[in-house]
Amino acid sequence: MDNGAMRRGGEWLKQVLSGPAGRAFIALVLVALVGVIFNAEGAFYKIATHRDALRQASVYGILACGMTLVIIGGGIDLAVGSILALVAVSCATLAIHWNWSSWLAIPACLLIGGCCGGLSGFTAARLRVQPFIATLAMMVFARGMAKYVSGGMKVSTAVQNPDGTYRYVDVPPLFEAIDRRILGDTVPVVTLIFAACLAVAWAALAWHRWGRQIYAIGGNEEAARLSGVPVVFAKLWAYVMSGVFAGVAGICQAAQEHQGDPEAGVGYELIAIAMVVMGGTSLMGGRGGMGLTLLGVLTIGYLDKILSINAVPEAGRLMLTGTIIVAAVLTQRRRRS
Amino acid sequence: MPDSASTLAPLVRMTGVTKRFGPVTVLRQVDFEVWPGEVHVLAGENGAGKSTLIKILGGVHTDFEGSLEVHGRPARPRSPTEAAALGVSVIHQELSLVGPMSVSDNIFLGQTLTRGGWVRDGPQRQQTRRLLAELGLELDVRRPVEEFAMATRQMIEIAKALSRRTDVIVMDEPTSALNGPEVDRLFNLIGQLKGQGCGIVYITHKMEEIERIADRITVLRDGVRVGSAPAGQLPSAELIRWMVGRELNEQFPRHTPRLGAERLRLENFSVYPEGGSGRASVQGINLSVRSGEIVGVGGLQGSGASDLLLGLFGAYGDGTRGRVQLEGRPVRIRAPRQAIAAGVALLTNDRKATGLxxxxxxxxxxxxxxxxxxxxxxxxxxxxxxxxxxxxxxxxxxxxxxxxxxxxxxxxxxxxxxxxxxxxxxEPRLLLLDEPTRGIDIGAKHEIYHLMNQWTAQGIAILLITSEMPELLALSDRVIVLHRGRVTAEFDRASATPERVLSAAMGTERLSGNQRDPTPAEFDRRTQAG
Structure with a gap:
């Protein structure tokens, strides 16, 4: 055995574990360990359990992708849950009632999401309204829009005839395509969409000029401005991207429910924020990343799944999740050096 | 000066005060006394240790060597609250009033009059009115303090201090935000307080204020007390000498480079940090910097030097007036991005807050x-x-x-x-350096001096702000001095002495003998001569 290599390996491990990624990883491992111990008579070892855990976490995860971008830039986006609902009812209207093809419906839905994000971004970045307030307003506004578009009712495959009776139409192919599992029934399409969103957000953050600018703004906005970073533009883009991701999540939500529910997505923004924070991205901005968010999404997603296969009632599940979020964030807190 | 039996002891006596921050000693064996009924001016250049001394007196810095006596009894305030309980109030440059709260609530903040836990507004307002009347002020005490002018707020701050049985009041550059009549009112008030037996410690960078109100002057330099004298025995020339004092040895060799074409030219340049409707912090500056030249900007706190650079760099957006020419072409810089595109770089004076x-x-x-x-x-x-x-x-x-x-x-x-x-x-063509050596060790400083020589040799033009006099004089090919946002003097390398620069920075020496700004013709003549 090479002692030096072992010591170097130990150092490396210590270094990794002391960073936010290491700590987020430990949290995930602990949750997995809980799953192994409380495996609900082997249910935890079934592939269907993991498949469902990932599927259920996917919509939240897509929202968390956009949320990460905004939070790294020093902001917050409370509107994503409402934008999800607005896009879900729009998507259902376009695909079910108006029979739009997917090639038109998807871009239209993403445009709606992007415009909502752009509006809250404009309010926050250009008009300098606090992000919390700007997106809170958008949250209320988009919810209202969702109810306006849907007439306050679920947009489903039950279509009203001119004489007042209802007839059922087919589920549109777009919804069926998304609400499917591929690769021998193992991988849900929504999980793939989540992975794609993660990849896009990751590439933008890690490899695009804009990513560097948004880290700089979150870390020290004044220094970034004095270094020539287009602060307003970069922040605006973060909100636009968050809105587009909320649009993607809205399409997925509608596809999975086979309808557009104007009440969908209530409180989703808070779960997305919890996932981002759980991963170790700082709410102060400037620090974090998509890898961390993936860990956060998995941790909270699995935690929920493990509690549910053990038949913990929802009341207990929520209380436990809340407790664990606090515990995780306490361990993530940066120690003053 | 103390003259009656009741003033046998000073209100405050500090002896042998030494204060270190890590390895740096900022105060060394300083003695300082405040007697009843006097205005004691604390003078010194930036970084001389005035603020540190005040912070020890005010209970902000609690670990120091030496002794502090208040009313003849040893004291060691561990917080501003404890200092206030001893009768020492510090009125800071940033006032400690709560803007949206009413005048009377502010005066009684922390000592609210209550009955059974409920606030007694009536008596509070009555007492506040009485207190303000003593200071010759008549205000609607129910109005929020943020609605009053700066000078009035300062008076309210003083009233707040007096409401707590205060007999030592420390004022740290209280006039920096005041206009002429407001300053007069403040000085009247100081006169009244003196009459009531208060001791006043007054920090200022303005010579005219020292001449108007000082009874006694203590000068600090590099953390050491140079001396203390009754104001009448310390003419301003002597005071300046006390403040500058040190020998200037050529520590930083400046290789005078070949000067090239004019790189930057400012005509009648003004900066409004809060936008066009606010106050100008820099007014009517005429300035020219040539390629390969270092022009130093001298000035004490509040001179507007940093705002000059920020405004020039576009950090205040539209908040500038006047003409700017870069390499002979007129430019309008409204954002840092545009400045960078034009080859202008700004090293800010606080790398942690605005630099990195x-x-x-x-x-x-x-x-x-x-x-x-x-x-x-x-x-x-x-x-x-x-x-x-x-x-x-x-x-x-x-x-x-x-x-x-x-x-x-x-x-x-x-x-x-x-x-x-x-x-x-x-690859900048014009470097704006604001305190490039602040807070770094002597080795790194010399490396930066060396670099500045290299940059100018490459033809870069440098506009330099530094609060360290030796640095300013050794590095600058030309020095302009700002006082309250205006140029008060301009020196070439040979004629710049610490005394002359400092007296210009304190507002005693003025261009053309009065406050008139030079006409463009005069400006041309001077820059061509320089």
Whole structure:
């Protein structure tokens, strides 16, 4: 055995574990360990359990992708849950009632999401309204829009005839395509969409000029401005991207429910924020990343799944999740050096 | 001066006070006394230790060597509250009033009059009115303090101090935000307080104020007490000598370079930090910097020198007036981005607050200003960034294990080098340096002096602000001096002496003998001669 290599390996491990990624990883491992111990008579070892855990976490995860971008830039986006609902009812209207093809419906839905994000971004970045307030307003506004578009009712495959009776139409192919599992029934399409969103957000953050600018703004906005970073533009883009991701999540939500529910997505923004924070991205901005968010999404997603296969009632599940979020964030807190 | 039986003891006596921050000694064996009924002016250059001394008296700094007596009894206030309980109130430059709260609530903040837990508004207002009347003020005490003018707020602050049985009042540059009549009112009030037996410690950088109200003057220099004398026995020339004092040995060799064409020209340039409707912090500046030249901007706190650079750099957006020419072409710079595109770089005076993104790596910071050029098409080229960082950082002598280290983990000197590297990245033609050597050790300072020689040899023009007099005089080819936002003097290298620069900075020496700004013709003559 090479002692030096072992010591170097130990150092490396210590270094990794002391960073936010290491700590987020430990949290995930602990949750997995809980799953192994409380495996609900082997249910935890079934592939269907993991498949469902990932599927259920996917919509939240897509929202968390956009949320990460905004939070790294020093902001917050409370509107994503409402934008999800607005896009879900729009998507259902376009695909079910108006029979739009997917090639038109998807871009239209993403445009709606992007415009909502752009509006809250404009309010926050250009008009300098606090992000919390700007997106809170958008949250209320988009919810209202969702109810306006849907007439306050679920947009489903039950279509009203001119004489007042209802007839059922087919589920549109777009919804069926998304609400499917591929690769021998193992991988849900929504999980793939989540992975794609993660990849896009990751590439933008890690490899695009804009990513560097948004880290700089979150870390020290004044220094970034004095270094020539287009602060307003970069922040605006973060909100636009968050809105587009909320649009993607809205399409997925509608596809999975086979309808557009104007009440969908209530409180989703808070779960997305919890996932981002759980991963170790700082709410102060400037620090974090998509890898961390993936860990956060998995941790909270699995935690929920493990509690549910053990038949913990929802009341207990929520209380436990809340407790664990606090515990995780306490361990993530940066120690003053 | 003390003259009656009741004033046998000073209100405050500090003896042998020494204060260290880590390895740096900022005060060394300082003695300081305040007697009843006197205005004791504390004078000294920036960094002489005035604020530190006041913070010890006011209970902000609690670990120091030496003794502090209040009313003849040993005291060691551990907080501003404890200092206030001893009768010592410090009126800071940033006032400690709560803007949206009413005058009376502010006066009674922390000692609210209550009955059974409920606030007794009536008596509070009555007492506040009585207190203000004693100071010759009549205000609606129910109005929020933020609705009053700066001077009135300062009076309210003083009233607040007096409401707590205060007999030592420390004022740290109280007139920096006041206009002429407001200053008169403040000085009247100070006269009244003296009459009531209060001792007043007054810090100012303005010679005319010292001449008007000082009874006694104590001068600090580099953390040491130079001397203390009744105001009448200390003419202003002598006072300036006390403040400057040190020998100027040529520590930093400045290789006078060949001067090239005019790089920057300002005509009647004014800066309004709060936008066009606010107050101008810099007014009617005429200035010219040539390629290869270092022009030093001298001035004490509140002179507006930093705002001059920020305004020029576009940091205040539209908040500038006047003509700016870069290399003979008129330009209008409204954002830092435009300044950078024009080849102008600004090293700010606070690298942690406005210079660097501490949470990002060395490479990320060193490439931040040049990111557009380094990422054609929008996608970053990490390898290119590394090479570009290497190119600017290597000559700065930054020694570090890896360029991926967070900047927050570096020493002050190395952080400053990263901040400089960021600006070298854009290949600037005009460098605006605001306190380039603040808070770094002597070795790193000399490296930066050396670099400044190199840059000017390459034809870069430098506009330099530094609060260290020897640095200013040794590095500048020409010095302009600002006082309250206006140029009060301009010296070439040979005629700039510490005494003359300091008296201009304190407002005693003026251009053309009065406050008139030079006409463009005069300006031309002077710059051509220089």
């Amino acid at each position: 993104v501490l949470s990002l790596s060395i490479v990320a910071n060193a490439t931040l200003a040049g990111l557009n050029r380094l990422s054609p098409g929008g996608w970053r080229r990490p390898r290119l960034e590394e090479v570009a960082s290497e190119r600017v950082i290597r000559p700065l002598g930054l020694r570090t294990a890896s360029f991926d280290l967070e900047v927050g983990a570096l020493s002050g000197g190395n952080q400053q080098k990263v901040a400089i590297a960021k600006w070298l990245q854009i």
